Amino acid sequence: MRRRSGHETRWAYIFMLPWLIGLVLFQAGPMIASFVLSLTDYDLISSPEFVGLGNYATMLEDPKVARAIGNTAFYTVLHVPLALVISLLLALMLNRITGRAAGFFRTVFYLPSMTPYVAVGVLFLFLLNGQAGLVNQVLGVFGIDGPQWTSDPAWVKPGIVLMSLWNLGSTTIILFAALRNVPRELYEAAMIDGAGAWQRFRSVTAPMISSALFFVLIINTISSVQMFDQVYTMFFGNQTAQHANGDAALFYVVYLFQQGFQFLHMGYASALAWLLFAIILIITVIQVKVGNRFVYYEAEPQGTAERTGR
Template identity: 65%
Template sequence: MTSTAIRTGGGVADRHTATPEERERNRRRASRRNVWSAMLFLSPWIVGFLVFTAWPMIYSAYLSLTDYDVINDPNFVGLENYAQMATDPKVLLALGNTAFFTLVQVPLYVVVSLALALLLDRAGRASGFFRTVFFLPKMTPPVAVGVLFLLLFNGQNGLLNTVLGWFGIDGPAWTTDPAWVKPGLILMSLWTVGASVIILLAALRNVPNELYESAKLDGAGFWRTSFSITLPMISPALFFVIIVNTIAGLQTFDEAYTAFFGAGNTTYSNDAALFYVIYLFQQAFEFLNMGYASAMAWGLFVVIMIVTAIQLIVSRRFVYYEGDR
């Protein structure tokens, strides 16, 4: 027998006698089977994305052009909701609070995360224990963190002011003084640095030791090594942490709402803690202005897209990838 026979589902095919056209058809048929198999495995995610993400986004875009209070049918008003946003003083206040929180919190969050990651990188065998310790607060429900904020930062008998009093420092009224509400929330947000610490620690562990050995032979000190080797080599992880936390900062809601707006709370300085998503939530579920809330949601989406695009453009100059030439 001069040719090799291959047994298939439909019988026996001769590899040497098959024409190029037949081989091309068989290849296309196998490719289609692979595509359908992949789509079958992806179908749960695709259905979930279409039902729970794509459709709500499309419908909210429609609602943003309407006056809708949930009870009555939507009434088309065009761009009135967007025009109202431009003149609503509460929107401007919420945007200012959110911008301040994000601009201060993100750099501080990244610096603390990197400092803890550097310490863990030198901790040796104990690093596993401390990784768990640092990450556990990330598992704390945001509502519990909001309640904890009121207990720790209470101006009269909170733990933070008590500790400051030991050193003769008169702590501020973190929860009632508008000037200290956002700084208090920023400090409280550092409770959940654990996830970023783990990411940066993994990046530090992937820096080749040969680079540090070469730098040591050249007489480079700690700071020179940090700025010339460590930071460039972990810049992709740093960039990821900055992007993720910037988006999270612009969407701040849970802790601030629980501490200053939950359960009809009117005791504290709510305006100082009125972040954009909190005001959006109020418009949607307290005032039932679903059309206006939808317009606000799309406004936030555009802001996040612009900020992310700027960060991506800047990253081309400062982020180093090993595959780049």
């Protein structure tokens, strides 16, 4: 038995070897290298010069770091709740569609997720144009004078949120799958007890899909904090748009990219990356600690929730 167990263990490590090599070469290795670089002054041309915690001290005095964090936080707080609510409404709509139309609408809702982010950025640069954009033309039909989405600092971030709501396909499909797994007998029992539509949603649907909601909350939050592609395409690939809105579209990852690849401050950019990692880690830990009190796990033994505080 020992010989057989050792043989199986060796084969297990052999099968895991490609993943372990990838982990070391493409994840753990670069992370360690970036941390070392964050302690240096490095411009990709000359040799790195050790500065200790100098880059981290500079971040505390850099006003653009605070501005970038503020812009990113504003976008995240506005985007994540809207994304979850709209995705849940779309998923509930899909759940009510049956027959051949169901597959068609699932495909239609998911297709925007396959659109390249750069293409989405270019598309919405035209749609949100203050003078000739389709969004303002539609608002004009209702007598509403549309704002300057891409040049007015007060409307830049709401415009980016509007653009990001285009790509909700993945979140919608995840929530739709969760809704499909809710046992029908629970709804039937609730209806027998006289529960209305809102009561059924609050007492049956929401608890049963709470784990999926919790998952998409974390994923969407991390994705929002790392927002880059569409914003850079819309505002920083176009110098005119960039100068018009000032720093209203300066998101954290955009500023990190600028420092590393535009100004060649690779050491400082590495320090910014580690700050971003710390921010995401803290947010995720808080979400997990708070979320576990409200998430229902169907396979959880009776009494576990009370022992763990949920």
